[in-house]
Amino acid sequence: MPQHLSDVLNACERMGKLNVRADDLRAKLPDASPEALRKALYRQQRAGRLVRLSRGSDHWLIVPLQHAATGSPPLEAWLDAYLRRTLDTPYYVGLLSAAEAYGASPYAVMVTQVMVETKRRPITVGRHELVFHTCARIEAMPTRWHESADGRFKVSTPELTVLDLIQRESMLGGMGRVREVLRALWPQCTSEGLVPALGAMCSVPVAQRLGALLALDEQAALLVPLSDWLRGKTTRLIALEGALPQGEERADNTNTDFKVWIPPQLGANT
Structure with a gap:
C-alpha cells in the first residue's frame, strides 16, 4: 500500500x-x-x-x-473524462475550435469553444481556456471523435460546424470572417453529412444563409440536398448578415433562390 x-x-x-x-x-x-x-x-x-x-x-x-511548462496535458487526455464522466454533461467541441480540429481555421484560436446543454462558467486549466456555449437538443447533434495519441474528445461534424458558425457569426467576428473559415471547410462536407446536420439544428434561416453562401462559393454538390431539405418549408426574406435594407438596394443584391439579401461587401467570391 x-x-x-x-x-x-x-x-x-x-x-x-x-x-x-x-x-x-x-x-x-x-x-x-x-x-x-x-x-x-x-x-x-x-x-x-x-x-x-x-x-x-x-x-x-x-x-x-x-507538460509541466503548459500546466496541463492536451485536451484529448482529459476533456471527455471531465465533461462526460465526472460532470455527466453531454458536449462537443464546436465553432472555430472544431474548424481548427479539421485544419480549416485560418485564425489562431485562443480559447476552446465547447457546446453544452446548460450554461457553464469558463474554466482555465494550465494554458487551456475553455468557453462554454449552450446548445439545445445537444444529444441529437451529429458528432465524431477527434483522436490523437493522447486520447480523444467529441467534435461537431464538418457539416454541423458549418451550421454553427453561420448561426453564431455575430459572436465570431462577423460573416466575413466566417466565410474564410467556411471556404476551408467545404471540401470536408458531404451531402450525406449535411442532411442529418440540417435536421438536428432544424433552423430554416440558417439553412437559407447556408444556401446563399454555397451559391457564392459555387458549391453545387451541397446545394442539391440543401434545396431538397428546404422544399415545402416556409421561408421569408432575410439578410445574410445584419438587418435588411430598404428600397431598391435590397432587390439588387438578393439571392432569390434562398431569399437572402447579401451585403455588397460579402457578395464578392474572393
Whole structure:
C-alpha cells in the first residue's frame, strides 16, 4: 500500500491514468486523514503536479513532466473524462475550435469553444481556456471523435460546424470572417453529412444563409440536398448578415433562390 500521495500519482501516470478523483485517492491512501489528504493535494497542486478542473468536481488532473511548462496535458487526455464522466454533461467541441480540429481555421484560436446543454462558467486549466456555449437538443447533434495519441474528445461534424458558425457569426467576428473559415471547410462536407446536420439544428434561416453562401462559393454538390431539405418549408426574406435594407438596394443584391439579401461587401467570391 503506498504511503504518500506522490507514490499514488506516479503509479497512476505509469498506467496512463491522468484523470483521478478524490474518492479514488482516498481508497488508495486509507490511513490518511481527510485533512492530511487535503493538504497533500494542495502541495501537489502548488508544485504543478496536479490541477483541479473545477470547484466541487473533485476531479484532478495529473500533469506529466513533459507538460509541466503548459500546466496541463492536451485536451484529448482529459476533456471527455471531465465533461462526460465526472460532470455527466453531454458536449462537443464546436465553432472555430472544431474548424481548427479539421485544419480549416485560418485564425489562431485562443480559447476552446465547447457546446453544452446548460450554461457553464469558463474554466482555465494550465494554458487551456475553455468557453462554454449552450446548445439545445445537444444529444441529437451529429458528432465524431477527434483522436490523437493522447486520447480523444467529441467534435461537431464538418457539416454541423458549418451550421454553427453561420448561426453564431455575430459572436465570431462577423460573416466575413466566417466565410474564410467556411471556404476551408467545404471540401470536408458531404451531402450525406449535411442532411442529418440540417435536421438536428432544424433552423430554416440558417439553412437559407447556408444556401446563399454555397451559391457564392459555387458549391453545387451541397446545394442539391440543401434545396431538397428546404422544399415545402416556409421561408421569408432575410439578410445574410445584419438587418435588411430598404428600397431598391435590397432587390439588387438578393439571392432569390434562398431569399437572402447579401451585403455588397460579402457578395464578392474572393
